[in-house]
Amino acid sequence: MKSKVMDIREAVAKVQSGSSLMITGFGQAGAPRHLLKALSETDVTDLHTISDDLGVTEYGFDQTISRLINKKMISSAKCCFIGQNPEASRQYIDGELDIEFIPMGTFAERIRAGGAGIGGFYTPTGVGTLVEEGKETKIINGKKYLLELPLHADVAFLHAWKADKFGNALFKYTARNYNTIMATAADLVILEAEEIVEIGQIPPDAVQLPGVFVDIVVEAKEDIL
Numbered sequence: 001m002k003s004k005v006m007d008i009r010e011a012v013a014k015v016q017s018g019s020s021l022m023i024t025g026f027g028q029a030g031a032p033r034h035l036l037k038a039l040s041e042t043d044v045t046d047l048h049t050i051s052d053d054l055g056v057t058e059y060g061f062d063q064t065i066s067r068l069i070n071k072k073m074i075s076s077a078k079c080c081f082i083g084q085n086p087e088a089s090r091q092y093i094d095g096e097l098d099i100e101f102i103p104m105g106t107f108a109e110r111i112r113a114g115g116a117g118i119g120g121f122y123t124p125t126g127v128g129t130l131v132e133e134g135k136e137t138k139i140i141n142g143k144k145y146l147l148e149l150p151l152h153a154d155v156a157f158l159h160a161w162k163a164d165k166f167g168n169a170l171f172k173y174t175a176r177n178y179n180t181i182m183a184t185a186a187d188l189v190i191l192e193a194e195e196i197v198e199i200g201q202i203p204p205d206a207v208q209l210p211g212v213f214v215d216i217v218v219e220a221k222e223d224i225l
Contacts (some may be wrong), residue, residue: 003165004166005218008035008038008218008220010037011035011216012038012042014043014155014190017043019044019048019097019155020048020049022050022051022063022111022151022185022186023050023051023156023157024159024177024178025053025065025172026052026053026177026178027052029175030174030178031063032157032192033063034218037067039157040070042074042129043113045060045073047068047075048074048078049079050079050091052064052080053078053080053081053184054066054082055088057087058084069091072096076099078102079099079101079102080103081104093113103126103131103138105123106123109123110148110150110151111185113149114185115185118150119150120149122140122147123146123148125144125146127145127194132146134220135147147180153186153187154186155186155187156189158209159224160179160192160193161195161199162193162202163202163203163214164198164200164201164211165197165198166217167211167213167214167215167217168210169209169214171209188212189216189220190207190215190217191216191218192217192219192222194221
């Protein structure tokens with residue numbers, strides 16, 4: 001098997017202005033902080049992001065997608081929550097940032113559908129709320145459902161606790177969150193790993209994300225950026 005390890009700056013250079021970008025993480029947990037820092041140091045603009053949230057800054061953290069928000073590198077976002085990033089809220093209110101808010105379960109299932117090649121699914125979540133606006137509806141067994149469409153991206157940024165040089169990966173606890181589904185729903189998957197080991201050092205039955213879904217692996221050793 002060929003090594004997929006690449007320098008982090010060379011890896012993020014593959015993200016182009018106007019790209020759609022999936023970003024893992026639930027707040028800080030499982031967020032690809034090293035990739036986001038490296039991307040924030042480029043001149044890329046007009047990104048269209050798909051992420052659980054837009055960063056947690058009100059407690060002093062500023063190490064995740066908030067780096068891109070602060071530099072106004074994102075023009076539109078699909079996410080579940082922005083309440084812990086006042087700058088994201090300001091940009092949204094001032095019309096500088098277009099946001100589609102998605103219920104969390106629907107968000108995860110839309111990504112899974114994108115990776116599985118499913119054309120959409122019906123859910124009762126959001127019926128009778130702003131989530132319903134502009135969406136096709138269907139009555140099934142007397143109950144109203146919304147049609148939700150799959151999510152797909154040009155690039156996905158992932159974070160693993162450990163990975164081998166082919167991209168077979170392990171995650172720690174809740175830091176796994178969206179990593180495994182986002183890996184299937186993007187054209188180019190870039191994985192940062194806290195520890196990179198030789199191919200074969202991770203037992204096959206322990207692998208949580210097969211390397212076949214990963215295109216590039218970068219090292220992310222330092223915990224504090």
